[in-house]
Amino acid sequence: xxxxxxxxxxxxxxIIITSVLLSLIYTLPNFYGEAPALQxxxxxxxxKIDTSVLKSIExxxxxxxxxxxxxxxxxxxxxxKLKSVEDQLKAKKxxxxxxxxxYVVALNLLPNSPNWLTNIGALPMHLGLxxxxxxxxxxxxDMAKAKDSSVDxxxxxxxKELQKEKIPYFGSRKTDDSLHIKFxxxxxxxxxxxxxxxxxxxxxxxxxxxxxxTLAYEFTETNSxxxxxxxxxxxxxxxEDTQTLAxxxxxxxxxxxxxxxxxxxxxxxxxxxxxxxVQLPGVQDTAKAKEIIGRTxxxxxxxxxxxxxxxxxxIAGKVPTGLELFNDRNGQPVLLxxxxxxxxxxxxxxxxxxxxxxxRSVVSITLDSVGANIFKEVTRNNVGKRIALILIxxxxxxxxxxxxxxSEIGGGRVQITGxxxxxxxxxxALLLRAGSLATxxxxxxxxxxxxxxxxxxxxxxxxSTIWGFMAIIVMMAVYYMGFGLVSVIAxxxxxxxxxxxxxxxxxxxxxxxxxxxxxxxxxxxxxxxLINERIRDEIRNGNTPQASISIGYEKAWGxxxxxxxxxxxxxxxxxxxxxxxxxxxxxxxxxxxxxxxxSAIWVSRGIVNYIYGNRRTIDKLSIGExxxxxxx
Amino acid sequence: MxxxxxxxxxxxxxxxxxxxVISIIIFVLSASSLSIKGLNFGIDFTGxxxxxxxxxxxxxxxxxxxTLKSINLEDxxxxxxxxxTDVLIRxxxxxxxxxxxxxxxxxxxxxxxxxxxxxxxxxxxxxxxGEELYTNGALAILFVCLGIVLYLAMRFEWRFAIAAIxxxxxxxxxxxxxxxxxxxxxxxxxxxxxxxxxxxSVNESVVVFDRVRENFRKSSMRNLSVSKIMNNAITRTxxxxxxxxxxxxxxxxxxxxxxxxxxxxxxxxxxxxxxxxIYSSIMVGxxxxxxxGTSRKDLAVNVAENSKKSTE
Numbered sequence: 001x002x003x004x005x006x007x008x009x010x011x012x013x014x015i016i017i018t019s020v021l022l023s024l025i026y027t028l029p030n031f032y033g034e035a036p037a038l039q040x041x042x043x044x045x046x047x048k049i050d051t052s053v054l055k056s057i058e059x060x061x062x063x064x065x066x067x068x069x070x071x072x073x074x075x076x077x078x079x080x081k082l083k084s085v086e087d088q089l090k091a092k093k094x095x096x097x098x099x100x101x102x103y104v105v106a107l108n109l110l111p112n113s114p115n116w117l118t119n120i121g122a123l124p125m126h127l128g129l130x131x132x133x134x135x136x137x138x139x140x141x142d143m144a145k146a147k148d149s150s151v152d153x154x155x156x157x158x159x160k161e162l163q164k165e166k167i168p169y170f171g172s173r174k175t176d177d178s179l180h181i182k183f184x185x186x187x188x189x190x191x192x193x194x195x196x197x198x199x200x201x202x203x204x205x206x207x208x209x210x211x212x213x214t215l216a217y218e219f220t221e222t223n224s225x226x227x228x229x230x231x232x233x234x235x236x237x238x239x240e241d242t243q244t245l246a247x248x249x250x251x252x253x254x255x256x257x258x259x260x261x262x263x264x265x266x267x268x269x270x271x272x273x274x275x276x277x278v279q280l281p282g283v284q285d286t287a288k289a290k291e292i293i294g295r296t297x298x299x300x301x302x303x304x305x306x307x308x309x310x311x312x313x314x315i316a317g318k319v320p321t322g323l324e325l326f327n328d329r330n331g332q333p334v335l336l337x338x339x340x341x342x343x344x345x346x347x348x349x350x351x352x353x354x355x356x357x358x359x360r361s362v363v364s365i366t367l368d369s370v371g372a373n374i375f376k377e378v379t380r381n382n383v384g385k386r387i388a389l390i391l392i393x394x395x396x397x398x399x400x401x402x403x404x405x406x407s408e409i410g411g412g413r414v415q416i417t418g419x420x421x422x423x424x425x426x427x428x429a430l431l432l433r434a435g436s437l438a439t440x441x442x443x444x445x446x447x448x449x450x451x452x453x454x455x456x457x458x459x460x461x462x463x464s465t466i467w468g469f470m471a472i473i474v475m476m477a478v479y480y481m482g483f484g485l486v487s488v489i490a491x492x493x494x495x496x497x498x499x500x501x502x503x504x505x506x507x508x509x510x511x512x513x514x515x516x517x518x519x520x521x522x523x524x525x526x527x528x529x530l531i532n533e534r535i536r537d538e539i540r541n542g543n544t545p546q547a548s549i550s551i552g553y554e555k556a557w558g559x560x561x562x563x564x565x566x567x568x569x570x571x572x573x574x575x576x577x578x579x580x581x582x583x584x585x586x587x588x589x590x591x592x593x594x595x596x597x598x599s600a601i602w603v604s605r606g607i608v609n610y611i612y613g614n615r616r617t618i619d620k621l622s623i624g625e626x627x628x629x630x631x632x
Numbered sequence: 633m634x635x636x637x638x639x640x641x642x643x644x645x646x647x648x649x650x651x652x653v654i655s656i657i658i659f660v661l662s663a664s665s666l667s668i669k670g671l672n673f674g675i676d677f678t679g680x681x682x683x684x685x686x687x688x689x690x691x692x693x694x695x696x697x698x699t700l701k702s703i704n705l706e707d708x709x710x711x712x713x714x715x716x717t718d719v720l721i722r723x724x725x726x727x728x729x730x731x732x733x734x735x736x737x738x739x740x741x742x743x744x745x746x747x748x749x750x751x752x753x754x755x756x757x758x759x760x761x762g763e764e765l766y767t768n769g770a771l772a773i774l775f776v777c778l779g780i781v782l783y784l785a786m787r788f789e790w791r792f793a794i795a796a797i798x799x800x801x802x803x804x805x806x807x808x809x810x811x812x813x814x815x816x817x818x819x820x821x822x823x824x825x826x827x828x829x830x831x832x833s834v835n836e837s838v839v840v841f842d843r844v845r846e847n848f849r850k851s852s853m854r855n856l857s858v859s860k861i862m863n864n865a866i867t868r869t870x871x872x873x874x875x876x877x878x879x880x881x882x883x884x885x886x887x888x889x890x891x892x893x894x895x896x897x898x899x900x901x902x903x904x905x906x907x908x909x910i911y912s913s914i915m916v917g918x919x920x921x922x923x924x925g926t927s928r929k930d931l932a933v934n935v936a937e938n939s940k941k942s943t944e
Contacts, residue, residue, distance in 0.1 A: 286736070287739075443731060443756075444757075445761045446754060447755050448754035448755075450751055450752045452750065453684070467886040468883030469883075471879075476879070479875065511894055523880055525875075525876065526835065529876045529879070530876075558842065567832060573776045574824060576775070579765065579768070582821075
């Protein structure tokens with residue numbers, strides 16, 4: 001046996017001390033906590049804040065006796081650290097009034113820790129919504145609708161293309177998920193197929209190392225008397241692309257909308273194939289948040305059918321094909337053509353303004369070049385007719401306004417009249433500016449935590465941990481004496497490691513997460529108990545103290561590994577199958593197992609070695625009274 | 633201090649028949665409660681909405697019921713929650729009603745009655761999401777069990793793996809049985825506790841089995857019967873078992889006291905898991921392994937090599 005079994009080489013101590021010191025530093029920011037702050041950004045992302053704006057903000061705050069504790073100027077905007085939550089709320093209102101609607105003022109929290117900590121990247125843990133307050137939404141996208149409208153779009157596009165290519169066809173219609181186009185002869189049909197192939201790119205797939213290009217559509221040909229029908233159906237790949245695109249557009253739109261809502265550090269993420277998670281920390285006005293986020297508003301412009309005969313027919317319940325009947329804001333029926341002239345996608349900017357002549361609230365919108373061209377053409381060809389602007393929201397369609405086209409409108413600048421007041425103009429402008437959704441979404445899960453609840457939860461979690469920890473300290477010290485104290489130190493170091501790791505990876509701390517910290521502390525003591533019991537065992541078996549320490553640690557290691565691995569398996573399962581706060585619980589559990597093993601095997605051993613390792617003779621280990629057993 | 637001053641090994645295995653009967657009775661009770669009463673699933677799994685609202689001056693829950701009735705939500709449950717000022721409202725899932733609108737409808741109606749009302753918490757889960765959380769929960773339990781069995785089969789042998797998982801499931805069934813019998817709410821956090829117990833309680837079995845394996849390989853115990861070897865292993869690890877569980881339980885008790893309502897059922901599940909974990913690792917795991925026919929030769933394959941090594 002090694003003559004000095006209980007000595008660590010110097011580098012081991014260096015590693016232990018370094019890791020403890022580093023952990024201490026990274027744990028520190030959590031003690032300073034976070035201060036209420038405001039974040040001011042320009043609505044157009046990327047714009048900087050003018051110095052003049054900054055001056056006016058500072059002046060306004062000074063006039064109201066609100067002190068700015070710290071001012072941080074960043075590329076994307078400025079952040080103000082304030083003293084209290086009351087100041088924060090007061091300042092938010094003040095600043096918004098001073099700088100107007102082209103800026104967003106969002107509530108935020110900033111770390112209170114000294115600069116040198118922030119500079120080395122030592123930041124406090126993120127607080128989860130249940131500790132900080134805020135809302136969590138899970139939104140479900142209507143993918144059937146997305147596929148349906150993609151087929152609609154395909155029909156519109158193919159008609160245009162066939163006209164452009166001068167391929168004659170008679171009759172084209174849509175059923176469920178397919179298009180059907182009739183041709184006079186087979187040649188035309190073949191040509192049309194080529195057009196389709198040029199539209200959808202398909203996808204490259206590898207089959208047995210040979211790259212094959214798949215088609216975007218499935219074609220079915222049916223022939224009858226002089227009719228050559230082509231049925232086209234988007235295939236699985238194309239549908240997949242449609243879904244991906246829909247999620248992408250909805251994510252983008254949500255990003256824009258939430259930007260305008262003024263939320264600091266929102267989380268907007270795809271979850272699964274057809275869902276989006278939205279988390280808005282600190283948001284209290286859930287109704288407003290839901291309205292802005294959950295709005296499935298889509299904007300469409302369509303021509304009004306003013307033919308009185310058709311109108312009467314529609315009123316009587318027999319709506320002619322290609323037409324649809326809607327109500328306007330006053331409940332009056334309006335007959336619209338089904339064909340969509342423009343959609344909200346073509347809008348680049350929208351803002352509320354006041355009509356110079358009527359002095360009424362209007363929304364001015366700016367279209368992109370494609371939109372401007374279409375709009376110009378449509379207005380030129382339809383002078384004297386009415387064009388309707390409709391909003392589709394939560395499956396309800398409403399005609400906002402349907403003005404008469406007085407003359408051709410070029411340049412892509414359009415005014416929407418018919419707003420009841422300035423607030424409505426602002427809301428609709430926001431909606432239009434923030435873009436439209438590719439497909440409607442529905443909130444399928446909501447978790448809201450109020451601010452007082454968040455504070456209570458932190459309090460509960462911290463209290464549970466502290467009192468549990470204290471009780472363990474007393475128990476260990478009484479039961480295992482000196483070795484118990486070593487265990488307590490190892491356990492404290494373990495706590496520091498765990499908090500430091502969580503801070504470094506910027507994990508989100510939730511209430512179950514705090515529970516997991518407390519629980520891993522309780523479980524981490526298992527390692528120490530195992531070791532201490534093993535050492536007692538070896539002494540009982542008549543080994544020398546030095547040998548007992550060495551054998552005790554050695555034997556405990558195998559057991560520790562096995563028992564921790566099984567807990568690790570449970571942690572991994574929780575992480576994989578869990579959601580939200582449960583994932584937080586799992587992260588803490590997994591990290592806790594790793595840190596507890598390190599602190600039991602390295603740190604506690606290191607201390608024990610430091611105390612006993614160099615002694616030639618040890619009369620007795622301070623490990624509590626050991627009862628001798630008559631060995632079998 | 634040393635609590636467990638046992639001179640001789642405690643003959644645990646002698647009582648294994650008795651413990652088997654006890655275990656079977658508890659199991660049957662739990663299982664029948666589960667099949668008759670079922671679990672009181674929280675909205676995480678069933679879908680629905682709960683709202684926690686608070687009134688600084690306290691409120692009569694009947695007022696809230698009346699208000700809810702006036703907006704056609706008479707099938708909701710209203711109850712005081714912890715203190716007089718806090719009220720918990722449960723709203724069942726309704727066909728065609730968007731969950732996002734529901735909570736707004738309720739909070740605006742209650743605000744209209746009493747402006748000092750504060751919404752402390754809203755949890756709304758749609759039917760499909762609830763179903764998925766349920767499936768994922770079941771999958772998680774399955775995954776953990778399989779993972780543990782595989783790991784133990786690899787590190788020990790299959791009999792121990794089976795015995796450990798039986799001891800483990802024994803604890804889980806009992807936790808579920810308690811939750812069913814008393815109709816405590818079973819939600820996602822309780823599920824997390826159950827999974828934590830699965831991982832934690834198997835520690836117990838592993839530590840004991842580790843000793844059993846060690847004993848099998850000890851030359852001094854070569855002539856002892858399997859049950860004596862197990863008795864010795866259990867007795868030698870007793871002190872550790874109790875200390876570990878005591879310290880974990882201390883933390884859990886602290887959670888029960890300070891953790892508030894959200895952690896209450898979580899801590900409750902852990903308490904049951906920990907208490908029965910002690911029993912099951914001693915009185916279920918070991919007898920199980922013995923009955924499955926664990927013998928020296930299964931675990932002591934390395935004995936010959938080891939002894940060779942030590943003589944070298």
